[in-house]
Amino acid sequence: MKVNGVDHPAPSDARRLLSDHLRHDLGLTGTHVGCEHGVCGCCTVLLDGAPVRSCLMLAVQAEGHEVTTVEGLARDDEPLHPVQQAFHECHGLQCGFCTPGFVMSVVGLLAQHPQPTSQQVEEGIAGNLCRCTGYASIRRAVNRAVELKGK
């Protein structure tokens, strides 16, 4: 599978979850695990550009696909991705645990709807749980990301 543009061999353990493979085999610990049953969305990554729960997939199922994690959005020497920048500007994160999942969901949302309606924004972030922010600042961040991407 290709992860953030780099080819990686398949995991040897067939029961390894994609989330665990990313975190513990590839060291990409930006993808977080909050519930391991597909509800919280902390583990959201892009699979061929679309948001998926990496805790609900076996790593071997990602063979032949392209996976993008939060680390793949901007290199360390690059400015933040517009979605990341928007979360920063709008105080869209507190503890930061759910954040990578939200950021990946929003990247996926804006890829599908570059100018989302408020209803689409609501639906786009409604698959992720945040216990800190109460979501208001995340809504603001999505709208700000739309502005930043347009620039």
Place this chain on the structure above:
Amino acid sequence: MTTRWFGAPVQRVEDDRLLRGHGRFTDDIDEGALECCFVRSPYAHARITAIDVTAAREMPGVVAVYTAADLPFGDTDLPLLIPHPNLTHGRTQRCLASDVVRYSGEAVAFIVAESRAQAEDAADAVQVEYDPLPVVITPEAGAQAEHLVHDDVPGNVAAELVQEVGDVAAALKAAPHTMRRTFRFERGAAAPMEGRAVWARWDGREHKLLVYDSTQSPTSIRGGLAVLFGLRESDVEVVAPDVGGGFGPKIMLFYPDELLVPFAAMQLGRPVKWTEDRQEHFTAVNQERGQVHDVEWGFDDEGHILALDDDFIHDGGAYTPYGIILPIITAAQVPGPYRIPNYRVRFRDIYTNAIPTSPYRGAGRPHACFVMERVLDTVSDVTGVDRDEVRRRNFIQPDEFPYEVGVVWQDGNIVLYDSGNYPRLFERALEMLGPRPEGDNIGRGIAVYVEGTGVGPYEGAHVQVLVSGKVVAATGIPNQGQAHATVWAQIIADELGINVADVEVTSGDTRRLPWGVGTFASRSAVTAGNAMYVAARMVADKAKSIAADHLEADPEDLELVDGQVRVKGSPERGMPLAAVAVLSNPVRYAFGGGTEAATQFAAKPRPGPPLAVGEQPGLEATGYYSPPGSTWASGCHAAYVRLDPKTFRLEILKYVVVHDCGRVINPLVLQGQIEGGVAQGIGGAFYERLAYDADGQLRNASFMEFLIPYATEIPPIEIDHFETPSPLNPLGVKGAGEAGVIPVGAVLASAIEEAIGVPVTEMPQSPLKLYEAALATAKSGLSGIRRLKNPDSPDYPRVSPS
């Protein structure tokens, strides 16, 4: 004039690495660590008759399997953190149960293996035989004491405390009206997105134990581990790295893993890590909020409360490791912003066969606020004085501070409100709420609360100016998302005349500051914030003292501005802070810009040794702040809601908050705290419910069924702040972390009751519960699920006085 950082909406300095996926949470730390899992009791109450781990020890990848018999501290009761004379029957669990288990989820065995999967495979091979015992699951059943949770605790009563201000019996007797109601609040779960986790490494050559722990109190963990393992405190270092939300349960210590992971690491000579899974979080992490209040109150025709008598039971769970702080807080907070001339409160802390309770954001306060506001609404119903006017008539007035409530606070002092302006909060909230929206089944709720914040004993801070001119600071308390690194930097930047970007803060790392208490009780801004101020002032004074010699000026005439120490009124006479940092060490340094800058300020000969008696090298200081008492924040929430009369779906049409936490350090951060708190309150009031069955099994121990709100359930929240500074601390700040959650249950109860005419005396509510209550209300002759357009209308249900 330079920037004033305090009060500015400074964007967070901690965001960049968290957004790039470079946060460092405990489970992110690996270093080839062995992994672990627990065998936990499936019974809520049972006697263990046999444990056989032989098969598990033979499983592939298994390195060690521990039961109580394998632990040198297996017979040691875990600590009772906060003893109290009225906690006459305090009980704590053991690290691993070997005799009786008292809640489903209590740890029985601990397995260490090469991988988590192998540890879980081995857990299945552990054979434990149980002899089930009768289960006590609700606080009411606990109080009835048909069965005992602990054989040696009569009546299941861990503690009882009675307090009285005035003469309640006489006042009730003399009151024109009296009423009596039972109010019930169920348990809730904090459910931070990151569960708990512990990682430990023992370095035998260095004789050092290093522990990473997703805790709210690394300093306490360190002290406890040192004692238990017979180590010097300096041999144990505990770090709370990035912590993915706390909300209370992570202040509890010691959870069994916090002993077993370090113990296994020392025994096995390899790093060991345990990471909780979500189901474990539901069955093995402390919860809170279960209380049943039996309340009688007296009032006059004008709606003045004359007396309040609250007799409540608190669901302590199976053990009392956290003492009786929660019911003490509730008892103290029931009166809230209202003048209650005669107040009696009795509580009993009751054992049940459920997870122990300890603070969850709000900590005893949401229930207190719920009781008081429900009381006021019924006073309005009976007297016909409208709900707003009843509140106005009972508020403590702005000229009555400091105001003594007369009951005891969690720090042992009598509750003393330091400052506030409750009528102003209330009128502003009404103004923001505006007119009632058009339509049926709309209800309005409003609630006012106070919150004792910033409890002691103390926090500390270390601040150091490096020779680069950058500043590093550390505090013992950890951060779980409250932007400590940003707000501490704001406080320091003001005192040292530098930019926030030049301050780097480390939180919750005993290697950087070994003293401290913890992040809880809305206390960080008050205690650690003021400690930062104290330490930064000490550094500023030291900088002036050193620079004075070189600038040939009196320290009193110097100021710290734009990274310079300079003479007031003569900005050309100054030197960089970096140069002062170099000069602060008589040894000096060979490299660095600060060195070059300092050379023109060659040390002037002065009599005596280079460091005079009492002087210390380095431009640094460690300062502490210990509050004389709690500061009391306050707020008012109000809402309009609509309830679907068929499905009982809740729609929050408008939600406003007016909040007063004294001086605001960072309005962006504060807004986030309030918005998040309200969301958690909405979850706890209408969506999240811990569904225990009669056997003490939690039937919804997953996010599939324990319904934390998504964005779709949380409305926009309008917030306004005003500042009544606390007179108790130099910064004038009060705590804000828990504020958002406290009155939400009371607000929604009031609004729901008004919307559909169904009495609301319990939290949480849900569509099903309301449907059932509406049916019962309809049968009882009240209006029930038929709509009530307007609470002023004659068919609005009036509850008659008892």
